[in-house]
Amino acid sequence: MDTSAFRAWVHEAARLIADNAENLTRLDAAIGDGDHGVNLRRGFQAADEMLDKAEAETPGAVLQTVGRALISKTGGASGPLYGTGFRQAGKALADVTEVDVAKLGSALEAAFNGIQQLGAAHEGDKTMLDALGPAVTAYQVAAEGGADIAGATRAAAEAAERGLAETVPMLARKGRASYLGERTIGHEDPGAASTVLLMRALATVTAGEAP
Amino acid sequence: MDTSAFRAWVHEAARLIADNAENLTRLDAAIGDGDHGVNLRRGFQAADEMLDKAEAETPGAVLQTVGRALISKTGGASGPLYGTGFRQAGKALADVTEVDVAKLGSALEAAFNGIQQLGAAHEGDKTMLDALGPAVTAYQVAAEGGADIAGATRAAAEAAERGLAETVPMLARKGRASYLGERTIGHEDPGAASTVLLMRALATVTAGEAP
Amino acid sequence: MKKLINAPDDVLTDALVGFAAAYPDLTVNLEDRYISRGPTAGKVGLVSGGGSGHEPLHGGFVGFGMLDAACPGEVFTSPVPDQLLAATKAVDGGAGVLHIVKNYTGDVLNFQMAAELAGDDGLQVESVLVNDDVAVENSTYTAGRRGTGGTVFVEKIVGAAAERGADLAACAAVGREVNDRSRSFGVALSTNVIPATGKPGFELGDTEIEIGVGIHGEPGRSRGQMTTAREIAGVALEAIHADMPLSGDLLVMVNGLGGTPLIELYVVYAAVAEFLESRGATITRNLVGNYITSLEMAGCSITVMRMTPELTELWDAPVQTPALRWGR
Amino acid sequence: MKKLINAPDDVLTDALVGFAAAYPDLTVNLEDRYISRGPTAGKVGLVSGGGSGHEPLHGGFVGFGMLDAACPGEVFTSPVPDQLLAATKAVDGGAGVLHIVKNYTGDVLNFQMAAELAGDDGLQVESVLVNDDVAVENSTYTAGRRGTGGTVFVEKIVGAAAERGADLAACAAVGREVNDRSRSFGVALSTNVIPATGKPGFELGDTEIEIGVGIHGEPGRSRGQMTTAREIAGVALEAIHADMPLSGDLLVMVNGLGGTPLIELYVVYAAVAEFLESRGATITRNLVGNYITSLEMAGCSITVMRMTPELTELWDAPVQTPALRWGR
Numbered sequence A, B: 001m002d003t004s005a006f007r008a009w010v011h012e013a014a015r016l017i018a019d020n021a022e023n024l025t026r027l028d029a030a031i032g033d034g035d036h037g038v039n040l041r042r043g044f045q046a047a048d049e050m051l052d053k054a055e056a057e058t059p060g061a062v063l064q065t066v067g068r069a070l071i072s073k074t075g076g077a078s079g080p081l082y083g084t085g086f087r088q089a090g091k092a093l094a095d096v097t098e099v100d101v102a103k104l105g106s107a108l109e110a111a112f113n114g115i116q117q118l119g120a121a122h123e124g125d126k127t128m129l130d131a132l133g134p135a136v137t138a139y140q141v142a143a144e145g146g147a148d149i150a151g152a153t154r155a156a157a158e159a160a161e162r163g164l165a166e167t168v169p170m171l172a173r174k175g176r177a178s179y180l181g182e183r184t185i186g187h188e189d190p191g192a193a194s195t196v197l198l199m200r201a202l203a204t205v206t207a208g209e210a211p
Numbered sequence C, D: 001m002k003k004l005i006n007a008p009d010d011v012l013t014d015a016l017v018g019f020a021a022a023y024p025d026l027t028v029n030l031e032d033r034y035i036s037r038g039p040t041a042g043k044v045g046l047v048s049g050g051g052s053g054h055e056p057l058h059g060g061f062v063g064f065g066m067l068d069a070a071c072p073g074e075v076f077t078s079p080v081p082d083q084l085l086a087a088t089k090a091v092d093g094g095a096g097v098l099h100i101v102k103n104y105t106g107d108v109l110n111f112q113m114a115a116e117l118a119g120d121d122g123l124q125v126e127s128v129l130v131n132d133d134v135a136v137e138n139s140t141y142t143a144g145r146r147g148t149g150g151t152v153f154v155e156k157i158v159g160a161a162a163e164r165g166a167d168l169a170a171c172a173a174v175g176r177e178v179n180d181r182s183r184s185f186g187v188a189l190s191t192n193v194i195p196a197t198g199k200p201g202f203e204l205g206d207t208e209i210e211i212g213v214g215i216h217g218e219p220g221r222s223r224g225q226m227t228t229a230r231e232i233a234g235v236a237l238e239a240i241h242a243d244m245p246l247s248g249d250l251l252v253m254v255n256g257l258g259g260t261p262l263i264e265l266y267v268v269y270a271a272v273a274e275f276l277e278s279r280g281a282t283i284t285r286n287l288v289g290n291y292i293t294s295l296e297m298a299g300c301s302i303t304v305m306r307m308t309p310e311l312t313e314l315w316d317a318p319v320q321t322p323a324l325r326w327g328r
């Protein structure tokens, strides 16, 4: 994946999030405060616009720009968390100009670790990590099994989707949803749902399907 | 009519007003502020209770006590107006202990004049005067025609009722209802409706029907 | 009807008990139903009152630099002469007492009776009638304009004048001047429910607003469709402007009717400031908040007063009441 | 959704423009989105912030004796690190800056990032976390208690300490002490609508109330049936008492959530005073009004703080902000 592929990822992610903002907000209204879709749409739109103007010439620079934009513009819990994820991923890529399947795997892992450290959540707490964790694992398993980037990211997206489904029976222990305790059982986590969109955007772009 | 007949009137009036308070309030909600029934129930209940304790030994003293109680406890526009009406009627009776048909007529007229002067309304302005005016006139016509108190008060009550009906097409020019202008057309005036109850109570008592 | 009350008939008493507990520096006479400070010897006493449900008006404006006493009636019902008389006597410091009366028939009549009774008892009483609501046509064939937001201005400014030693006639004169220079207009987004009846005063559709609404839930001039804060402010200010050209230095109040969040009042104030500046007027003083409410009604009213240097000075004079506090 | 706004996306900007016009003594930075005074050389700078929709919190508490800056996020959404950093820099008077943070994951993370960035730039930043809402079980397995009414107390009292020259560590310490001694509990009678979504946060039946509600319309501990003000006050105070025994001298706030008229808050305060006195506690100071709201939600929250003579002195110290003003 080269710099323009990463730009394409962000663009596709912004599009998917805008298209699904209402659903994300609806999920957040059920167990949070009903702004996740609004927050992320604002954040990713800003990131996409900032990228258009920025001279990010490496994949790492693209991801770091996105991270900073998300932190600056999103607000809420998801802004700093996703922002940190993108920044850590960008840092992991350093100056590399062409990202291979292994390198992308380490970037995804860095994103996971950054979010995990900042939010102090664990898998099973009903957060975005419950989609991102399985995605990273599935990616690495696929990569180790010899998959190319398209294959590994498809595996990641599918795993994220399964992870999202698994958040339904979970009881939220982090973020705003944790105030509801038992009442969160039976609902998808909005952050896990948005992670699915990010992974799906990545798979779409690497499969060469994105516009 | 002796002192106890006047006490009976007030008691019957308080009862009728309590029974019809919701309707009075409903009428006031349509073209005023929806408190006429609540106001008058509070006022007449207080008057009735005050009478029970007061040593009012003449009809005039009874009516003046009621007037003071209404002024003290009713609030709103109707409190001072009805209170003044009763006080003026009481004053007109002076020390008389047995009120005859002519004397009661002059008391009703004094009530009308007191209310008219205080509120500066005229017949046709869609107020209590539009029931009270016709009632006083009908009373006097009946009395001059030789009716006894029972007959004259029955005529007064019937005329008040007709007067109330005539407030429906009127446009309010006084009190809170005047703010609504044209929108008051088509509704009964709440004060005219309560005047009907007062006249009906009087007729009931003089007919010897009250409990 | 969901309200934080114990019983509809107890609302006023319970609220007065709570007010008394919250403001131990003020006197609450539960028997005679008034809130007071003082009397201050040699100072004109200022008494206002009216139906409850408009809080902080009037009880929240009792204190240094403003009212000496407030007489709350039942919700949306004028106080009675007895309580007005008791308050009048309580705050008479020997320089006479000024009644500040909002122009509603009930208020006018009850204050008038109280003034007569006070006069019988040898007290000197004057009164100022507030009738600033341009939503009502002023005509000799009606009860005349209602008193609304201008009341806050009258109470503050006359309060300052009285505190400085103005005599009864001078207090009355400045009160009338403030009233003459003030105009209000209100718009409701929702209706309110009187505890005693448990039913809304009028019904509004999902997209309807009541234009020119009164502070008791009296329906207004007309029913309109919901629109932007900017347009609503424009409607209110145009109505005021048609009656009193808006120019020069202005005191402006954007007042919440009770159920509207403060953030929306800021949005309205931005629109008001934009409108007035575009007309070349200058807002030199302002109030944004809930000052004269209508229970839980959503919406706002806008009150404008044309300032003079003297009135500005009186406005700026110290005031220390539960709801209005500045200076010292 | 009927709201006095121009467009859902413009609410915050328009409100800030209105706030700026209404309070010319304060600075509103529309670009970086903060409200500030100062900086005051040698004084610890106090910065708070959080989602909008809780007005007067926090912008209404900027001024002498309280905050130096407030950073409003979008409605019910945490502010972003950039604006927090800009405000932190703007009010640094050389003695460091204290962040007062309500305990919500979003607020905590955004303030934390801002503090790190400020640290990178050589500023000294400490923070105090407010988590006074007993409706939420405090557990290491949750995000912990929410910050609600106690925030007002922390901002006022730390404000007084800072004004008196307390250093950064001392300001942080007093802030933590106030938080430790404060507890809140809220009850909603109606829900609210976020402008951006236009839909209510949750649904309440005609006779239902939400017990233990949060200030963002987060559903509470349980759904109950509407009852008297006295019983509602009892439920809230029992919940607080179970967590922090209520005795001795207390500071009590009865806070309206935005859509409840002041007269009802007085009724609630009467019930609160009755309850606490019957338990042998003494209310030595109080606030009754709208201080930390939740848009147009009807209902109230009760916040109690156990007082000490030192904290009482700091509470009484002069404060001059749009929403809280006393002393000099």
Ligand SMILES: Nc1ncnc2c1ncn2[C@@H]1O[C@H](COP(=O)(O)OP(=O)(O)O)[C@@H](O)[C@H]1O
Residues within 6 Å of the ligand: A028, A032, A033, A034, A035, A036, A037, A039, A040, A075, A076, A077, A078, A079, A081, A115, A118, A119, A120, A121, A126, A127, A128, A129, A174, A175, A176, A189, A190, A191, A192, D077, D078, D105, D106, D107
């Ligand atoms: N501590 C945390 N760690 C990881 N993810 C979290 C944490 N707290 C919240 N989240 C995620 O953030 C999502 C909510 O984001 P959003 O609604 O934008 O912010 P807020 O909760 O501040 O309104 C949750 O659905 C969850 O996935």
Ligand SMILES: Nc1ncnc2c1ncn2[C@@H]1O[C@H](COP(=O)(O)OP(=O)(O)O)[C@@H](O)[C@H]1O
Residues within 6 Å of the ligand: B028, B032, B033, B034, B035, B036, B037, B039, B040, B075, B076, B077, B078, B079, B081, B115, B118, B119, B120, B121, B126, B127, B128, B129, B174, B175, B176, B189, B190, B191, B192, C077, C078, C105, C106, C107
């Ligand atoms: N100036 C007036 N003269 C005579 N009657 C009046 C006048 N103003 C109002 N009323 C009567 O009072 C009635 C309203 O009384 P009420 O509802 O108790 O008082 P308020 O209008 O203060 O709420 C009206 O229906 C009308 O009949």
Ligand SMILES: [Mg+2]
Residues within 6 Å of the ligand: A028, A032, A033, A034, A035, A036, A076, A176
């Ligand atoms: Mg959210």
Ligand SMILES: [Mg+2]
Residues within 6 Å of the ligand: B028, B032, B033, B034, B035, B036, B076, B176
């Ligand atoms: Mg009425």
Ligand SMILES: [Mg+2]
Residues within 6 Å of the ligand: B033, B035, B076, B077, C076, C077, C078, C106
């Ligand atoms: Mg009335």
Ligand SMILES: [Mg+2]
Residues within 6 Å of the ligand: A033, A035, A076, A077, D076, D077, D078, D106
């Ligand atoms: Mg949020």
